[in-house]
Amino acid sequence: MVVDVSAWEVIDTERGGRDERKVWLSKVADADREEWWLWKPIKPTDRDALRINDVAEVVAHRLAEAIGLPAAPCEYARRGDERGAISRNIAPHTHDMAPGSTLVPPGDGYTVARILAALAGLTGPPPGHTDLTAAEVFAGYLVLDAWIGNTDRHEENWAVIERPDGSAYLAPAYDHGSALGSGLTDAKRERREPRAFCDGGRSSHFGGRSLVDMAREAVDLTGARWWADRVAEVPATTWSGILDEHGALSGVSRSFVSDVLTINQERVSEACRP
Numbered sequence: 179m180v181v182d183v184s185a186w187e188v189i190d191t192e193r194g195g196r197d198e199r200k201v202w203l204s205k206v207a208d209a210d211r212e213e214w215w216l217w218k219p220i221k222p223t224d225r226d227a228l229r230i231n232d233v234a235e236v237v238a239h240r241l242a243e244a245i246g247l248p249a250a251p252c253e254y255a256r257r258g259d260e261r262g263a264i265s266r267n268i269a270p271h272t273h274d275m276a277p278g279s280t281l282v283p284p285g286d287g288y289t290v291a292r293i294l295a296a297l298a299g300l301t302g303p304p305p306g307h308t309d310l311t312a313a314e315v316f317a318g319y320l321v322l323d324a325w326i327g328n329t330d331r332h333e334e335n336w337a338v339i340e341r342p343d344g345s346a347y348l349a350p351a352y353d354h355g356s357a358l359g360s361g362l363t364d365a366k367r368e369r370r371e372p373r374a375f376c377d378g379g380r381s382s383h384f385g386g387r388s389l390v391d392m393a394r395e396a397v398d399l400t401g402a403r404w405w406a407d408r409v410a411e412v413p414a415t416t417w418s419g420i421l422d423e424h425g426a427l428s429g430v431s432r433s434f435v436s437d438v439l440t441i442n443q444e445r446v447s448e449a450c451r452p
């Protein structure tokens with residue numbers, strides 16, 4: 179499905195993040211914030227090709243859903259002649275959203291262990307996941323990141339949401355637009371072995387650590403091994419269906435993304451399961 183948002187109302191601009199073309203849209207002007215969707219147009223790469231950040235966003239959301247992990251709903255979208263993705267607002271109307279940097283500032287102390295400790299001390303789980311702790315859910319975010327090759331879980335790309343009564347919970351995951359090698363050109367995808375790409379999955383925000391190592395540490399510290407079990411159970415037909423829905427994805431991109439998901443599924447299983 180590709181949602182046509184050309185006629186939707188512009189509610190607000192979004193100043194966070196790196197692309198100033200992002201705006202909040204809604205079908206009607208006076209909608210509650212839960213009905214706002216962030217329009218994230220496809221970005222050009224530095225070689226004038228188009229990124230597939232829309233594919234990364236939608237695949238990440240649907241795979242999160244497949245393993246029972248909370249993530250902002252995302253859909254493929256078009257606005258006029260532009261393609262992109264829309265991400266549904268995860269901060270309810272009367273709630274405040276604060277970035278992860280308010281709990282764990284960036285820098286040397288920005289580590290998996292510190293994040294999990296900060297969440298354990300202060301924050302509950304997202305709504306609908308009351309059987310889990312916030313730290314267990316965050317471990318799931320790192321397992322998802324290792325699967326989809328998301329190197330971008332910096333302190334603005336996760337958040338806590340404060341209820342009117344002052345209690346707070348870990349926000350569902352959002353901003354997966356740079357996952358799955360979305361910024362590569364097809365020429366690069368043709369040259370690069372998907373396995374080499376997967377093995378090179380490291381996050382500069384965590385001192386260049388390997389994504390599967392971070393996932394393993396989070397699972398070890400929280401005991402939340404079930405995320406990796408669930409990843410292992412998702413059949414490839416799940417992501418091939420999501421890639422088909424896009425309608426304009428090149429064959430080269432499609433096969434690279436599929437290979438990355440297959441290879442990382444195996445790597446996550448090996449790293450995070452005894």
Ligand SMILES: Nc1ncnc2c1ncn2[C@@H]1O[C@H](COP(=O)(O)OP(=O)(O)O)[C@@H](O)[C@H]1O
Pocket residue numbers: 192193194195196197216250265266267268269275334335352353354355
């Ligand atoms: N689904 C969402 N619900 C609420 N806020 C969001 C959502 N997606 C993004 N945001 C907010 O918008 C900011 C920028 O969006 P993000 O998806 O991170 O874009 P970028 O790729 O430019 O970093 C985020 O840091 C977050 O504060």
Ligand SMILES: [Mg+2]
Pocket residue numbers: 195196334335353
């Ligand atoms: Mg961001």
